[in-house]
Amino acid sequence: MKVSTIGECGLIERIRSILPQPRDAVLGIGDDCAALRPAAGTDLLLTTDLLVEGVDFTLQTITPYRLGRKAMGVNLSDIAAMGGLPRAALAVLAMSPDGEIEFVDELYRGLHEEGVRFGVEIIGGDLSASSTLTIGVTLVGEVKTGRAVTRSGAKPGERIWVTGRLGAAAAGLAALKAGCRLRDDQVEIPFEVSESLREAARQAIERHLCPIPRIREGRALAEAGAASAMIDVSDGLALDLVRLCRESGVSATIKADRIPIDQAAAAVAQRFGHDPLAMALQGGEDFELLFTSSWEPADIAAIFPDVVTVTEVGEVQHAGQECRVERQDGSTVTLTGGYDHFGRR
Template sequence: MGPDSSQDAQTISQVGEFGLIDRVTSGRAQSPGTALGPGDDAAVLSAPDGRVVASTDVLVEGVHFRFDWSTPHQVGRKAVAVNLSDINAMGAVPTGLLVGLACPPDTPVALVDELADGLWEEAQQLGIGLIGGDMVSSSSLTISITALGDLQGRAPVTRSGARPGDVVAVAGRLGWAAAGLAVLGRGFRSPVAVVGAHRVPEPPYGAGPAAATGGATSMVDTSDGLLADLGHIAEASGVAVDVDSARLGVPQRLTEVASALGSDARHWVLTGGEDQALIATFPAGSPLPAEFREIGAVLEGTGVTVDGSPYQGPAGWEHWR
């Protein structure tokens, strides 16, 4: 939006709610499917499939992000990425975003400008925009995003369709965001690639629809960690899942970082969340979409194992634990 330097020192209490909304939304391009964008009581999107996929995530300062670790621009991108990942995990394509922003009155306008630039940059990678939302005063900065999507005539890929005999496959990175969080927690700011994975995840956009087209029987994204999210599939589908660690692999870069920190890179890969990779199951013998690699199998029974044995330790992130 390019506010001038005299505006950079302003706080949002000086600009006001409607002035802030205008700064976040004006001059931005909307997708062709947006019949009515920001500025009215509600937005209007076309829904060519006749169904709308919807998902909401809330990011709270001090819990999901810290401005001493990430720039507002990076936080904006992350907020959108974690939401679009959920749409991806249903096998849908995103169509629009609704944004709720709660922040203290003394929040600098420049911070919100930068945050908004990040929100829009990530959204427009997929040709969509912010179609509406709300802004309120709060004691802490909180971002709530609702992502909307379209199935394009396909059935949604849920967590409950896995069957014994299916193969388990993953698209995207595992363990990188957890490694970045560990690095930042020790007071370091490098390696840049690892730290950057925590600041801005890189969901495998497009892999979800590809999995749906390729016959995926179930799918979930790695918000909480590989084992925890495989647990969601196992529970919803009434099956057991075993991960083959030899197929999974541990990237050399993560091994190097873990060695420097005295940590376990394998643990990051198995349990680290926020990479927003996709885990899907496919019928045995069916060709996997190009984005996916096989890492395990669906079995009779319950629970998740690694190389046939229960994993020792927490399986991933849980709120309030």
């Protein structure tokens, strides 16, 4: 059934019926504003991200449900990067009136389910007609007063760390571009591959389609006071490290052989003729946390007792030079690249 058959009011009612009544909000969907009661002794964190069809995603490779999860996940990652606790979301959707209602159902189911995993309720939003499918989430989180971890606190001499492993999302994108598809949880590959490569491709695509926001890890770092600066790796380690350094007024050197390359990413990258290190450095959407710290490695490791790894990749340096990556032979390359929405492709 087309969206135009039930109209804007009908669609709002339908979305309201998909989403459970929020328990945390003073006021949810159905009024001029949503309302939330801030917890005492907290600062409010606010972030917003748009996903645009043909730019940030294509419906050829992602289901509406996964798209909903991703739209929520990328915003959750921004809250994680401040060390915050996410609380509530507004969702905006601009789409063709000829679009299917079932698409909207699945999208909001994904938004809702990803939110619920991290304690987030959808309490408002907006709908509009548009010839370009556009999904936006605004996320509100909180952090103890004055304890938000910004991008601007890195100091020369500190160590640079990254959570998890990098390159999987970019490898997943490469696999999708080569014609691989994820249907339910099965990967479809249009050519002969080994069972291990099939599994690697599945993992990489899953990672591209469904980022894992590092909320718990970000909060643990903020609560311990361990991170002097933090950013999520959304546009590639290279670009995001440059951003962090720019805001902190420092530079950095990272070591190529320390960068934690995802194994699935490496396998997929090699199969499709990409350089695994380049994917880890310049591929976007890993949504791991990149942070700096004056703490000793053993103390950092103690904050991450469970499945997520954390790796020391380099050192913060004084301003006055470019950020760079050092190869094993001692040669260095200036860090550039990463994803630019308006750059020439």
